[in-house]
Amino acid sequence: MLINKPNIVILMADQLTAGALRTYGNNVSLTPNIDKLACEGVVFESAYCNSPLCAPSRAAMMTGQFLSNNGVFDNAAEFRADSPTFCHYLREQGYRTWLSGKMHFCGPDQLHGFDERLTTDIYPADFGWTPDWQHPERRLDWFHNMSSVLEAGECVRTNQLDFDDEALFMARQRLYDAARKPNEKPFLLLLSLTHPHDPFAIPRRYLDRFSEADIDLPQTRAQDVEDDAHSARLRAMYQLEEGLLTDDQIRRARHAYYGAMAYVDDCFGEVIRTLEETGLAEDTIVFVVADHGEMLGERGLWYKMTFFEGAVRIPFIVHNPKRFAAHRVAQSVSLVDLLPTVTELAGGRERLSQPVAPLDGHSLVPHLHGEPGPDEACGEYLAEGAIEPLVMIRRGPWKYIHSMTEAAQLYHLQNDPLERQNLAGLPDYHDTVQAFAAEVAARWDLGALNQQVRASQRKRLFLTHIAGRDAIPQWDFQPRQAASQRFIRNHQTLDEQEAFARYPRPNQHPLGES
Numbered sequence: 016m017l018i019n020k021p022n023i024v025i026l027m028a029d030q031l032t033a034g035a036l037r038t039y040g041n042n043v044s045l046t047p048n049i050d051k052l053a054c055e056g057v058v059f060e061s062a063y064c065n066s067p068l069c070a071p072s073r074a075a076m077m078t079g080q081f082l083s084n085n086g087v088f089d090n091a092a093e094f095r096a097d098s099p100t101f102c103h104y105l106r107e108q109g110y111r112t113w114l115s116g117k118m119h120f121c122g123p124d125q126l127h128g129f130d131e132r133l134t135t136d137i138y139p140a141d142f143g144w145t146p147d148w149q150h151p152e153r154r155l156d157w158f159h160n161m162s163s164v165l166e167a168g169e170c171v172r173t174n175q176l177d178f179d180d181e182a183l184f185m186a187r188q189r190l191y192d193a194a195r196k197p198n199e200k201p202f203l204l205l206l207s208l209t210h211p212h213d214p215f216a217i218p219r220r221y222l223d224r225f226s227e228a229d230i231d232l233p234q235t236r237a238q239d240v241e242d243d244a245h246s247a248r249l250r251a252m253y254q255l256e257e258g259l260l261t262d263d264q265i266r267r268a269r270h271a272y273y274g275a276m277a278y279v280d281d282c283f284g285e286v287i288r289t290l291e292e293t294g295l296a297e298d299t300i301v302f303v304v305a306d307h308g309e310m311l312g313e314r315g316l317w318y319k320m321t322f323f324e325g326a327v328r329i330p331f332i333v334h335n336p337k338r339f340a341a342h343r344v345a346q347s348v349s350l351v352d353l354l355p356t357v358t359e360l361a362g363g364r365e366r367l368s369q370p371v372a373p374l375d376g377h378s379l380v381p382h383l384h385g386e387p388g389p390d391e392a393c394g395e396y397l398a399e400g401a402i403e404p405l406v407m408i409r410r411g412p413w414k415y416i417h418s419m420t421e422a423a424q425l426y427h428l429q430n431d432p433l434e435r436q437n438l439a440g441l442p443d444y445h446d447t448v449q450a451f452a453a454e455v456a457a458r459w460d461l462g463a464l465n466q467q468v469r470a471s472q473r474k475r476l477f478l479t480h481i482a483g484r485d486a487i488p489q490w491d492f493q494p495r496q497a498a499s500q501r502f503i504r505n506h507q508t509l510d511e512q513e514a515f516a517r518y519p520r521p522n523q524h525p526l527g528e529s
Contacts, residue, residue, distance in 0.1 A: 020108065020362055021335065022193075022299040023203040024290065025353075026283045028276075029069065029117060030212040030319065032308030033062065033328045035276060043231050045224050045277050048284035052303055052334040054341065057383050061347040062331030063392035063409055064307040067319040069138070070094070070119040071398065072306040072350060077101055077118075077127060079354030079376040082395045083459065088468050089398035091144040091475060093122035099371045101354040102128025102203070108361040111200050113189050116182035116207035125492040129205075132492055133185035137178045137209050140490035142475040146399040148468070151248065158399060159213070159253040159318050164260060167215035167268035169222060176218075176278075179208045183282045187289045194293035194518055203357070208282060211275030211309070213318065215267075221274035230270045232262060235433050237315025243437075244421045249320055249400045265312045272311060293518060300360060303332040304350065314434075320400050322407040322416045322424075323434055327394060333383055344382045346390035347409045351376030356383075393458070397468050404464050408451055415451040419461050423448060 033039040036046060038053035039060070065075035066082055074087035077100040087094050102112040106128060115133040121140050126132060144157050170176075186206040193202055210217075250256075283303070290296040310316040310325040319326040331348060333339060355367050355378040367378065381388035394407035403419045414434070416424040425439040425448055438444040455461070479487065503512055 020110070020201040021338070021360060022201050022295060023105075023110075023302070023357055023360065024286065024299055025203070025205040025207075025302045025304065026286060027116075027205065027207040028211065028279045028303075028305045028330075029207070029209045030307060030309045031276065031279065031305035031330060032311070032325050033305075033330045034308070034325060035272070035311070036330055038332070039330065043225070043229055044273050046280035048280045048287060049303060049330070049332070052283075052287070052301060053332050055336050056301075056332050056334035056341060057339050058343045059331035059333075059348050059379075059382070060343055060345055061392070061409070062304075062329050063327050063347065063349045063394060064305070064329050065349050065351050065392075065394050066396055066398075067307040067321060067326040067394070068396070068398050069117075069306055070121060071395075073118050074098075076304075076306070076350035076353050078372070079351045079370075079374040080372070081351065081375045081393065082397055083464050083467075084373065084375065086471070087121075088471055089144070089146050090119065090138075091121055091142045091146075092471060093142075094120050094124065094127060095122070096124035096127075098127070100128040101357050102130075103371075104354065104358040104363055104366060105203050105361050106130070107366065108358070108363045109200050110361060111202040113186075113202065113204045114207070115186040115189065115204070116179070117209050118205075118207055120492070121490075123488070123490050125490065132494055133189060134178070134182050134494055135492050137175065139487075140492065141487045142479045143487060145472055145475040145479065146401075147472060147476060148402055149472070151402050155252070155399060161253055161255055161259060161317070163213035163215055164264060164268045164312075164317060167264070167271045169219050169271075170216035171218060173214070173216050175209045175212070175214075179210055179278075179282065182206060182208060183285060186286060190286070190289045190293060190295065191518055194295055195516070201361070203361075206282075206286060208279055210279050211272050213309075215271035215275070217271050217274035217278060221277045222270060224277055225270060225273055227266070227270060230266045230273065232265060232269070233312040233314075235314050235435060240314055240435050241437060243424065245321060245401065245405065245418075246314065246316055248402070249316060249318075252400050253317065255315070255317065260312075269311055272309065297337055299335065300338065301334040302353070302357075303330055303334070304353070305329040306350075320396065320398065322394055322396065322405065322414070324428075324432070327407070333379075339383045340385065342385055344379075344388075346382070346388060347392040347411075348379055348382070348389065349376070349392035349394070349409075352379050352389070356380060395459075397464070404459070404461050404468065406455060406459060406461070408454060413447070413451070415448070415455075417452065417455045419465065423452065425451070 064072040070090045078085045114129045359378045377389040392409040396405040408415045412429040414426045423439040426434045
């Protein structure tokens with residue numbers, strides 16, 4: 016029997032591009048657990064992040080707001096404590112909220128509405144990774160370089176495996192705890208893994224699931240398309256020189272990425288099995304998302320930080336067959352739509368009519384029921400590799416990319432899914448470009464946004480310089496567990512503790528009866 020307020024589990028991967036999954040057309044990857052969720056669930060075919068970078072994308076997802084509204088411009092911008100998140104909205108509806116894994120919160124608030132964080136974060140919480148648009152020519156020592164590709168392949172262990180194994184373990188333990196207390200409040204659990212984010216290194220057992228001959232190469236090389244200024248800057252920043260990579264090196268990096276995807280799929284499968292074994296699955300809605308994608312050598316680009324499909328298009332799958340019939344949604348959606356969606360699913364539809372802070376997202380509940388819904392995704396990129404704000408509008412067949420001083424880009428993705436022909440300079444598309452440019456001007460004051468971003472960078476660079484590495488604020492989250500409440504302690508009898516900890520509970524019987 017379905018409960019009115021469903022449990023919600025969000026399974027999040029880092030840097031997982033939609034185009035690498037079979038449900039989105041890939042023929043190489045091996046992700047049977049994600050494939051099963053997609054086959055039985057609602058698949059959003061045109062889902063996007065709102066910024067192709069970790070912390071800004073996650074903040075947009077949590078607040079339902081674009082970066083220009085929530086202020087999380089880059090990977091070192093403070094996520095303000097006065098920003099309402101989906102956790103706050105769900106707690107208003109009576110939910111417990113838990114986070115296990117990465118969310119890359121920068122600043123002193125390390126909860127943002129979560130009742131509990133079960134792990135620390137893999138990334139720092141300070142201002143040390145602040146970009147500097149005043150000096151775009153300077154090499155940032157913390158920025159990506161090509162070592163992740165050049166050194167890709169087999170490993171025994173990495174810090175990412177250490178982190179994700181712990182995040183998975185803690186998430187499953189919390190599900191067991193929820194099953195042991197079935198009459199408590201409904202919950203939201205967010206498991207956020209760092210894989211398949213670079214560096215591209217994964218144990219041999221995952222590599223061996225693939226034949227090397229089956230690993231595909233990029234469909235579009237740099238020489239196949241007209242270059243643009245932003246892409247050229249990105250290659251310079253991560254030191255990708257022409258001729259640096261051979262096809263064998265590219266294939267090895269992609270092989271490791273597919274292996275890391277297989278690891279992610281195994282982890283997600285463990286969570287699903289835990290839900291099924293504990294009887295929680297029927298009353299739990301599962302989301303599969305990513306914070307952004309990965310270019311994987313397409314167009315001669317790696318990592319993210321661009322609005323091309325590989326970096327910005329993400330998986331977005333919703334699974335609960337008892338509530339939603341399996342189908343696919345063609346309209347464009349984005350991560351800012353998650354907050355209003357989970358809030359409505361949790362019973363907070365009235366709250367959405369009067370949100371505590373303005374929302375840029377829209378509820379996808381109509382789409383989940385096969386009804387007409389929104390068709391729009393917008394993006395902002397305000398971080399390293401840029402010299403001014405970059406924005407994107409995705410609607411219908413179109414993707415439009417705009418900046419203040421550089422050439423616009425317009426792609427018809429139904430006719431040109433690989434984005435090989437920029438239509439912005441062709442006379443036949445002049446009116447379309449002008450209409451999008453007018454919409455950008457109406458939506459954003461890019462001049463003012465540019466000044467806000469630069470002012471934020473100057474402050475944070477100054478504070479980090481003055482403080483120095485040894486005096487950077489200690490904002491990194493320290494998970495705490497009350498040892499007095501774990502395993503065997505004297506606040507209960509031994510029988511009471513062991514009976515509670517066992518799932519399912521054993522049949523009760525009086526001792527000593529003849």
